[in-house]
Amino acid sequence: MRNRYLDLLRFLAIVRVVVYHVTGWATLTLVFPAMSVMFALAGSLMAASLHRWGPEAVVRRLRRLLPSLWVLAAVFVPAMLLTGLPLSPKVLLWLFPIADPPANGWGAIALSVIWYLRDYLWFVLASPVALWLFRRAPVPTLVAPYALLAAAELGLLPALPVALHQFGLYFGAWLLGFAHQAGMLRRLANRVLVPLALALAAAGAAWVVTHPGPRGYDLNDNPLGNALWSAAFVLVLLGRGPASASWVDHSAAFGRVVTVFNRRALTVYLWHMPFVVALTPLVDVVGWSHQDPLGLAIRVALVFALVAAVTALVGWVEDVAARRPPELVPGARPRPAIARPAAAGKLGGPAPARAAVGGMVDGPATARPAAGRRVDGPATGRAVVPAPRGAREPETVEISAG
DSSP, X not given: OOOHHHHHHHHHHHHHHHHHHHHOOTHHHHHOOHHHHHHHHHHHHHHHHHHHHTTHHHHHHHHHHHHHHHHHHHHHHHHHHHTTOOOOGGGGGGTSOSSOOOOOXXXXXXXXXXXXXXXXXXXXXXXXXXXXXXXXXXXXXXXXXXXXXXXXXXXXXXXXXXXXXXXXXXXXXXXXXXXXXXXHHHHSOHHHHHHHHHHHHHHHHHHHHHSOBTTBSOGGGOHHHHHHHHHHHHHHHHHSSOSOOGGGGGSHHHHHHHHHHHHTHHHHHHHHHHHHHHHTTHHHHHTOXXXXXXXXXXXXXXXXXXXXXXXXXXXXXXXXXXXXXXXXSSOOOOOOOOOOOOOTTOOOSSOOOBOTTSOBOOOOTTOOOOTTOEEEOSTTOEEEOOOOTTOOOOOOOOOOOO
């Protein structure tokens, strides 16, 4: 079964990213460091996939990652080629972005979120070795990315390649996902976790305050502050968060929204930025200030509406990539099966069992309901067959998305 708490975190992270890109509010990066949370969740799922499938998990993850990118590239790469992008072999990086794929002026802005797929791809490819190291030396492996980033930011490694710099920035969150999947964060005592989280948050805040970027205290302008502040958040969110969040589904509408954002996370992330860029000129045309609350609210609503439209058109690609039946809007509850009464005189054996509520238990003519399971009955209700004494209830397990 899916862990709805993790689904809720991913939903909140995606919404926060979209709202931030529309409004540009730096405070949002401090209130909820969404990118590190997304990488931590992805790292947890990757570790679960490696545990279940071994190295094959890498291929499975790439199979789920790349098709949505190819759909985006099929639309935007020809448009960029027609508006000044030189045709070169580097264009093939849009098929497998191990490095930044080329873009022209407007495309570089509208498709700037591709860096996330680039980093994600690196982290997936590195995960088998990283998990092997993590299982043998968890603490040194966890500390290594932060030490690498600190050395670069302090000037000890001034010529650090971009790839290694990004490993220092976000791979620590990915590894915290490994620790979450292994149960290490939840087992960590409060006397260790709380002071550690407070120390990381304090160090990150101090670095951000003393090293403001061009947009003030925006974590995206401050790699070391970002990594430390985000690590504190991930420790608390994954180490002391609830084991699940079944209340998400108490409201059918909200539960459906959370499900849709999780099943279409990549589509929403890839397509929202082109709409943000396209709608930005409306500020000048309509005469709104860039900080006008009404104007910002309308732009946020328009971006989500446009993303919803394109998600309905191409989001099913994520289902195909995951080898699920394609759906227009994911998360629909399956219709209950209509029980058909058995023909009179066709059943042999003992008389049918009586249900606790006085109804009859329906099922195949020769089948008996499993102990402790709900069995769909006639339209008047459902019957529950009690489990025999000593029988074990089935355990709830979290299945990896990979």
